[in-house]
Every structure is written in C-alpha cells, then in structure tokens.
Amino acid sequence: MAALALVGAMTAGCSSDDLATDTPLLPDAAGGTVTMKTTITLDERASTRALDADGKKTFAAGDQIAVIYQNTSGETIKAVSAALTTDDIDATNAQNATFSVSLTNPKASTPVRYIYPASRAAETVVTTTAPNDDATIKYDALATQVGTFDKIASDLDLSVFDGEMTAQAVLPAATLVNPLTIAKFTITNSATDDITNTVNSLTVNDGTNIYIVKPSSLSTIYVAMKPTSGDIATTATTTDSKTYFKTATGNTLAAGNLYSISVSMVELAIGNVFCSDGSVYASKDAATTAGKTPVALICYLGNDAETSPSNTAYKHGLALALTDANGGNTAAWCSQMTALCLTTQYKTEAEVKTDMAGIANTDALVGHATHTHDAANAARNYNSGSHPIGTSEWFLPSGGQWDKMITASGGYETLRSKASLGYKLCWASTESSPQWALLYWFSSGSWSTDLKVSKRVVRSALAF
Ligand SMILES: [Zn+2]
Numbered sequence: 001m002a003a004l005a006l007v008g009a010m011t012a013g014c015s016s017d018d019l020a021t022d023t024p025l026l027p028d029a030a031g032g033t034v035t036m037k038t039t040i041t042l043d044e045r046a047s048t049r050a051l052d053a054d055g056k057k058t059f060a061a062g063d064q065i066a067v068i069y070q071n072t073s074g075e076t077i078k079a080v081s082a083a084l085t086t087d088d089i090d091a092t093n094a095q096n097a098t099f100s101v102s103l104t105n106p107k108a109s110t111p112v113r114y115i116y117p118a119s120r121a122a123e124t125v126v127t128t129t130a131p132n133d134d135a136t137i138k139y140d141a142l143a144t145q146v147g148t149f150d151k152i153a154s155d156l157d158l159s160v161f162d163g164e165m166t167a168q169a170v171l172p173a174a175t176l177v178n179p180l181t182i183a184k185f186t187i188t189n190s191a192t193d194d195i196t197n198t199v200n201s202l203t204v205n206d207g208t209n210i211y212i213v214k215p216s217s218l219s220t221i222y223v224a225m226k227p228t229s230g231d232i233a234t235t236a237t238t239t240d241s242k243t244y245f246k247t248a249t250g251n252t253l254a255a256g257n258l259y260s261i262s263v264s265m266v267e268l269a270i271g272n273v274f275c276s277d278g279s280v281y282a283s284k285d286a287a288t289t290a291g292k293t294p295v296a297l298i299c300y301l302g303n304d305a306e307t308s309p310s311n312t313a314y315k316h317g318l319a320l321a322l323t324d325a326n327g328g329n330t331a332a333w334c335s336q337m338t339a340l341c342l343t344t345q346y347k348t349e350a351e352v353k354t355d356m357a358g359i360a361n362t363d364a365l366v367g368h369a370t371h372t373h374d375a376a377n378a379a380r381n382y383n384s385g386s387h388p389i390g391t392s393e394w395f396l397p398s399g400g401q402w403d404k405m406i407t408a409s410g411g412y413e414t415l416r417s418k419a420s421l422g423y424k425l426c427w428a429s430t431e432s433s434p435q436w437a438l439l440y441w442f443s444s445g446s447w448s449t450d451l452k453v454s455k456r457v458v459r460s461a462l463a464f
Pocket of ligand 1: 334335336340341368371372373
C-alpha cells in the first residue's frame with residue numbers, strides 16, 4: 001500500500017529584504033508601564049490568511065498582536081497591542097506594520113513571543129509558563145475543523161515570532177512565520193476511485209494530536225495541523241455509511257508548508273484486524289501470513305461506539321483484543337464491596353446494554369483514589385499499554401459495548417470463536433451496585449453479576 005504521497009510543498013522563500021527599518025522606540029524610563037512600538041513583517045511563505053493580488057499575506061487596519069513577555073519579577077505576562085490604523089501599515093507593502101504595545105516592567109534579554117492575530121493567543125497565560133510554551137497559543141482551536149481553506153484562513157490563521165527582548169528591554173523587530181502545516185487531503189478507495197467528496201468525517205491522528213474534520217461534499221479537504229513526523233493515522237466515514245482507515249508511515253509535515261496528500265484508504269469490515277504497526281488486514285490469519293502482529297479484532301462499526309462526552313475522537317467503531325489481559329490471569333473488579341465506584345449504575349439487562357462508556361468507566365476506575373481496580377488497570381495496561389496509532393487507549397468494555405460487539409459479530413458463539421474467548425466469564429466495566437459488577441458469560445451467551453472482589457477474565461477493547 002502506498003504511503004501518503006507528498007506532492008508539491010508550497011514554496012516561495014521568505015522575503016525579509018523589505019523588512020521595514022523603523023527602530024523600536026526606547027521606553028522613557030526604566031520600570032513601570034511603557035508603550036513601545038515594534039515593526040512586524042509577515043513571512044509570505046505558507047500564507048493561510050486571505051492573500052492579496054500578489055499572493056502575499058498582509059496586514060489590515062484593526063489587526064492586533066499579542067506579546068507574551070517576562071517582567072522583572074520573572075512572571076510571564078500577555079499584552080495585546082493597540083489595533084492597527086491605516087497609518088501603521090507600510091503604504092507600499094502591507095506585509096509590514098508597526099504595532100504599539102504597553103508592557104509593564106519588561107525584563108531585558110528574556111524570551112518574548114509575538115502571536116498574530118492576537119485572538120489566537122491563549123485567553124489566560126499562566127505566569128509560570130515560558131513565553132514560547134505551546135500553552136500560550138490556542139492550539140485547541142485546531143481540534144475540530146470543516147475542511148475548507150477559507151475557514152482555515154478566517155479562523156485558524158496563525159503567525160508567530162519567538163525571540164528575545166533586547167538588552168534595553170525593548171521589543172525586537174521581527175518577521176512572523178506560520179508555525180502550522182497545512183495538509184490538503186484527497187481520499188481514494190482500494191479501487192483508486194476518488195471518494196473525497198463523499199467523506200463526512202475525517203479524523204487525522206499523529207499519535208499526539210488529533211484533528212476531527214467534518215467536511216461536506218469537498219473535492220479536497222484542508223486540515224491545519226501542528227508540524228509532525230512519523231506515522232499518521234486517518235479514519236474516515238462516507239455518506240454511504242462506510243468506514244475507512246489508513247496509517248501512513250514515515251512522513252514529515254513541516255511548519256509553514258502546504259502538502260498535497262493522497263491517501264489510499266482501506267474500507268473496514270467486521271472481522272478485520274488491526275496490527276501493531278497500524279495496518280489493517282482482512283483477518284487474523286491474513287495478517288499473520290503477511291508477517292504482521294494482529295492485536296485487535298474489529299467487532300463493531302458505528303459512531304455510537306463510545307458515547308461518553310470525554311471521547312470525541314474515537315467514534316467509528318470497536319475492536320477487541322485477541323488475548324486476555326493480565327497475562328491471562330483473572331483479576332478483581334474492585335478491592336471493596338461497600339461503596340459505589342462509578343457515578344451511574346445499571347441493573348437490568350436492558351439497562352446494562354445502554355452503558356456505552358467503557359473508556360470513561362476505565363478512566364474513572366484507573367484513576368480512583370481509594371479503591372484499587374485490578375481488572376480496569378489490567379485492561380488499560382494490555383500489551384504494555386501499546387496500541388495502534390489512530391485508536392484509543394485500551395479499556396474494559398462496558399455492557400453496551402460488549403453487546404454491540406457480540407451482536408455485530410454475528411452472536412456470542414461467532415465472537416468467542418474468532419476472539420478465542422472459550423467459555424470464559426469476562427468482566428464489563430459496568431457497575432450494578434456497591435457489591436456487584438457485570439459479567440458476560442461466553443458459555444451461554446448471557447449476562448450475570450458477580451461480587452466486585454471476585455476474580456474474572458479481563459479482555460480489553462479499543463475504540464477508533
Ligand atoms: Zn472501587
């Protein structure tokens with residue numbers, strides 16, 4: 001399978017030749033609040049903002065920058081410039097402008113960051129955060145996008161300068177550069193048909209950052225991302241309710257560049273397997289034959305795979321680990337039976353099937369301060385915690401998730417055969433009372449409860 005094809009990085013070198021030459025004004029006196037001017041130039045490379053007729057990114061009246069600096073007490077402070085007036089902008093080249101900013105007790109020779117536009121700076125900057133820390137920029141705005149260049153230009157435009165206050169505690173002149181990379185996706189299926197305009201959900205996951213894009217009939221899908229290198233997993237759903245997946249390996253997406261990326265995606269089906277390297281094969285045997293290490297069996301496809309509000313990225317389906325957690329040993333659900341462990345309890349079989357929060361349940365149980373939850377911990381730590389890129393962490397499936405996986409797989413007898421579940425009693429992360437938690441019994445295909453301190457089989461799941 002072809003990896004992402006990177007075609008035609010966008011171009012044009014920086015143009016700082018025409019950097020305006022105004023010297024920043026010195027503050028009138030040391031200490032106190034001073035208003036200083038600094039000259040800013042926009043790097044024309046990789047412009048994300050509306051471009052002028054010459055293809056340059058330019059300043060407009062009303063624009064503001066945020067300045068993140070350190071004061072003489074060593075605190076990091078955010079200041080926002082006055083809005084640009086027409087007179088502040090270089091009349092012959094609107095890539096240059098002079099901003100006025102008021103700083104209080106700025107410290108000489110310390111790190112300083114400019115963020116343009118100012119609206120992309122974090123609302124609140126913690127005084128102990130370094131100015132050049134990612135936390136000073138609203139990167140979370142990248143998490144959900146719609147896939148158009150126009151929307152990136154209007155909502156996600158970002159230019160940054162990282163430098164130092166001068167020895168006189170004056171803001172340096174600077175050229176701002178775009179710290180983001182922009183990927184322009186086209187999606188094909190295994191028959192090499194271009195299906196981009198049928199994609200209604202595209203999740204891009206580089207192992208650290210996740211971007212959820214909701215396009216509507218787009219022939220190309222633009223995604224603004226932080227620079228990355230290595231593996232990138234993409235998951236897509238289409239208007240005809242198909243689910244696609246692909247992990248591309250060994251790519252570098254650098255800041256300030258636009259990449260055209262064509263992804264040849266694999267349509268997922270129940271019974272496919274995820275392998276440790278992020279590849280997908282038709283079955284466990286097919287993966288093994290290809291020399292891969294299959295780790296999880298796809299048992300359910302659907303965007304209601306995990307409905308807890310904490311899960312926004314992994315809403316395309318569920319996969320079950322191919323072996324038991326905890327080295328095959330049984331484990332207790334909880335160390336005690338006198339107190340509730342989760343916020344919601346489910347008693348009847350009908351209720352149990354509505355619990356679709358295995359990730360949230362497992363997060364809560366693993367993080368519990370006063371009880372120990374061996375089964376949830378074993379589920380989370382399956383395969384030493386290692387899981388394919390593009391999938392959630394391992395978790396103990398809830399009652400509703402077990403039910404969906406069993407039903408979609410064709411019944412409990414089919415699933416126990418495909419996933420080597422034998423006649424085991426497997427814990428669910430669903431709680432019923434202070435004493436009881438839920439089990440699925442694969443010998444009879446039925447639900448049961450057991451005392452939380454009982455030791456039962458732990459089988460992990462992934463959402464993707
Ligand atoms: Zn507990």
